[in-house]
Structures are given as C-alpha cells and as structure tokens.
Amino acid sequence: MKQRIPKAIYSKEFREQAVKQVMEEGFSAKEAARRLTLPVSTLAHWVKVAQTGKLGEIGKTQRQLTEVELDLAKTKRELAEVKMERDLLKKAAAYFAREIR
Numbered sequence: 001m002k003q004r005i006p007k008a009i010y011s012k013e014f015r016e017q018a019v020k021q022v023m024e025e026g027f028s029a030k031e032a033a034r035r036l037t038l039p040v041s042t043l044a045h046w047v048k049v050a051q052t053g054k055l056g057e058i059g060k061t062q063r064q065l066t067e068v069e070l071d072l073a074k075t076k077r078e079l080a081e082v083k084m085e086r087d088l089l090k091k092a093a094a095y096f097a098r099e100i101r
Helices: 012-023 029-036 040-051 067-100
Strands: none
Touching: 012 029, 012 040, 029 040
8 A cells, every 4th residue: 555645634623623714703814824824725725615515525536646756755855854954054154154253
C-alpha cells in the first residue's frame, strides 16, 4: 500500500467549524483563515463546496502518491529547509563580520 503525504490534513470537524465561522458567525474568509492559520484559498474553496452541500466529500477522491512523488515531495521540503538554514547562516556571518571590524 502506498503512503500519501499531503501538505496538510484537516479533519472533517475542523473544516466544518472553519466554514461555520464564515457562513454563520459572520467572519470574512480572510479573517477566519488568518485566525485558523490556513490558506484563504483553502477556506474559500471549503465555503464554496459547503454551499453545494458536499463539504463531507472533500479528500475522499485524492489519489495515492507514487514512490517518485513521495521522494520528490520529501526532497523539496528538505531543500527548502536547507535554503532557510543557508540564508540564516549568511546573515549571521555578515553580522559577525561587522562586529569584528
């Protein structure tokens, strides 16, 4: 059985509560998404789907990722992490170089 590594996994209850904040509690999609730390586009999609009554069907039709796709996703995450570390080290080196002079 192939494993899936989605970017984010949201429970059905979480999606329902997020949509409720927009549709019933009067928050804008932008404000609710900020409060819940999720992309505005994701919440806007959930609201649109909820208006059709099919919010519970989200995530059921995702296909399984292949081994190559899993490796690629892992490599991309690692690359992003290494780039952040590199940038931090560059800034630290520049800071300490100024201190020495």
